[in-house]
Amino acid sequence: MHILIIILVLIAVWRKSDWSRFHQFHATMIYMGTMNLLYIYFTTDYPLWTLHSNIGLPEPILNLLYTFIVFPCTVIMFLSRFPGGWLHQVYYAGKWVLVYFVFEWIGYHAGAIDYNNGWSLIWSFQFLIVMFPMLRLHYVRPFLTYGLSVIIIAILLSIFEVPWLNN
Numbered sequence: 219m220h221i222l223i224i225i226l227v228l229i230a231v232w233r234k235s236d237w238s239r240f241h242q243f244h245a246t247m248i249y250m251g252t253m254n255l256l257y258i259y260f261t262t263d264y265p266l267w268t269l270h271s272n273i274g275l276p277e278p279i280l281n282l283l284y285t286f287i288v289f290p291c292t293v294i295m296f297l298s299r300f301p302g303g304w305l306h307q308v309y310y311a312g313k314w315v316l317v318y319f320v321f322e323w324i325g326y327h328a329g330a331i332d333y334n335n336g337w338s339l340i341w342s343f344q345f346l347i348v349m350f351p352m353l354r355l356h357y358v359r360p361f362l363t364y365g366l367s368v369i370i371i372a373i374l375l376s377i378f379e380v381p382w383l384n385n
Contacts, residue, residue, distance in 0.1 A: 220280050234295055234298075236299070246297060249363070251289055256371065261380055263381070266335055266378060297357055300357075319346055335380075
């Protein structure tokens, strides 16, 4: 399933994105990848979710494929068609939340992802509601976004009692 997602994302980003603005999106692409790498670092011995491959790819490889392919492509697609007007923006971000959620829901029910240590599909949905606006916020106000990200990370580490000081 994960390889299918990667292929679909690559096709979509190739066909539906504004590649002429790649340099404008680059910092936000790095931001999203960095946030995922921080998740991997903090939860190495205490994962909140675990990815499974039906073709035998190890989880660290799947994490890297998402970090360096799916997430940067997501940023390009999301930002390159971001609309004006706050109502259109809310609707647009909501569509992205729904798409990501549907793929995760399918993945969960297909056994491609497991939840651990208190995380659940509901937590993923709530996270997505925060994640997409944060991507847009990073694009327009990166320093504010880094500050908010530190707060959000601290809250999540606390809620899920991630033993991050032992890493």
